[in-house]
Amino acid sequence: MYFTDNHIHSLCSPDGYGSMTEMMEASYAAGVRHMCFTDHCDMDNYLTGAPDPDCFSFRDRMNQLYAEALKAKPGDMTLCLGLELGEGNHNPELAAEIAASPELDFVLGSLHNLRGTVDFYEMSYTDETFCRNLLDLYMGELLELAGLPSFDVMAHIGYPVRYIRKAGFSSDMTTDTHGDRLRALLKKLIESGKGIEINCAGYRNRYLNDSVPAFDILRLYKEMGGEVITVGSDAHKTEQAGSGLNKGFDILRSLGYKYVTVFEKRKPKFIKLD
Numbered sequence: 001m002y003f004t005d006n007h008i009h010s011l012c013s014p015d016g017y018g019s020m021t022e023m024m025e026a027s028y029a030a031g032v033r034h035m036c037f038t039d040h041c042d043m044d045n046y047l048t049g050a051p052d053p054d055c056f057s058f059r060d061r062m063n064q065l066y067a068e069a070l071k072a073k074p075g076d077m078t079l080c081l082g083l084e085l086g087e088g089n090h091n092p093e094l095a096a097e098i099a100a101s102p103e104l105d106f107v108l109g110s111l112h113n114l115r116g117t118v119d120f121y122e123m124s125y126t127d128e129t130f131c132r133n134l135l136d137l138y139m140g141e142l143l144e145l146a147g148l149p150s151f152d153v154m155a156h157i158g159y160p161v162r163y164i165r166k167a168g169f170s171s172d173m174t175t176d177t178h179g180d181r182l183r184a185l186l187k188k189l190i191e192s193g194k195g196i197e198i199n200c201a202g203y204r205n206r207y208l209n210d211s212v213p214a215f216d217i218l219r220l221y222k223e224m225g226g227e228v229i230t231v232g233s234d235a236h237k238t239e240q241a242g243s244g245l246n247k248g249f250d251i252l253r254s255l256g257y258k259y260v261t262v263f264e265k266r267k268p269k270f271i272k273l274d
C-alpha cells in the first residue's frame with residue numbers, strides 16, 4: 001500500500017521551504033503516490049490577527065509551481081492542488097470566493113488564531129485558566145467554521161494543545177473535557193458531507209508526540225459514522241515529506257477503516273487500504 005498525503009506545504013506558504021517539485025520528489029521517495037499541496041491562505045495576518053484581504057496573492061506563483069511539478073512528476077504519482085484556508089469564519093465571503101477557485105482539488109479548513117488575536121503559535125500561555133478559556137473559545141470558533149461551505153476537511157482539530165504543552169500546562173481538549181461540543185462539531189461536519197484529517201505533524205513535536213486530533217476524537221468520529229478522513233504529513237520542508245504517515249495509516253486501520261480519503265476536483269475519492 002502506498003501513502004497518500006493531503007496536507008503538505010511548499011514555498012508558497014510563509015513558513016514553507018522547497019518548491020512543489022522538490023516537495024513532490026521527497027514525498028515520492030518516502031512512498032507517497034497521491035498527494036495534494038495545501039499552502040496557507042489565512043484570512044488573518046498571523047503576527048497581528050488583523051484581516052488580510054490579499055491572502056491569496058500567491059495564486060499565480062502557486063499555479064506556476066504546480067505546473068512545473070506536474071511536468072516533473074513520475075507516471076505513478078497523482079499530484080493535486082489544494083489550499084489550507086485559515087479562519088474562514090472570520091471572513092466567510094472571501095473564504096467562499098477563494099475556495100471556489102476552479103484549479104483547486106481540495107480545501108482544508110483551519111483555525112490558527114481566534115478572531116482579532118495572533119496565531120496560537122505566537123501567544124503567551126500564562127496559566128491553566130488562560131489555557132482552558134482559550135480551548136473553549138477555540139472550540140466555539142470551530143463550531144462556527146464547521147457550518148461554512150468553504151472547505152472539505154477540517155484540519156488539525158486540537159491545534160492549540162501543542163503550544164499549551166510547550167508552555168508546560170496540561171489543559172486538554174478531549175472527549176472528557178469537551179465531549180458535547182466535539183460531538184456537535186463532528187455531527188455538523190458529517191451531516192454536511194465534510195471530513196476530518198489525521199494530521200501527523202504532531203508526531204514531530206516533542207511536546208505532543210501524538211496525532212492531531214488525538215485518538216479519542218478520531219474514535220468518536222468513527223463511532224458517529226464519519227467516513228471522510230484524510231491523512232497528512234503537514235510537511236513544510238523536504239526533510240519532513242511523508243513523515244508520520246505510517247502512524248496515521250496505522251490509526252486508520254486500528255479504527256477499522258477500510259479506505260483512506262483523497263480529493264480530486266473537490267470530490268472525495270476512497271482508496272482501499274490493504
Ligand SMILES: [Zn+2]
Nearest residue numbers: 084110155156
Ligand atoms: Zn495548519
Ligand SMILES: [Zn+2]
Nearest residue numbers: 007009084234
Ligand atoms: Zn499545514
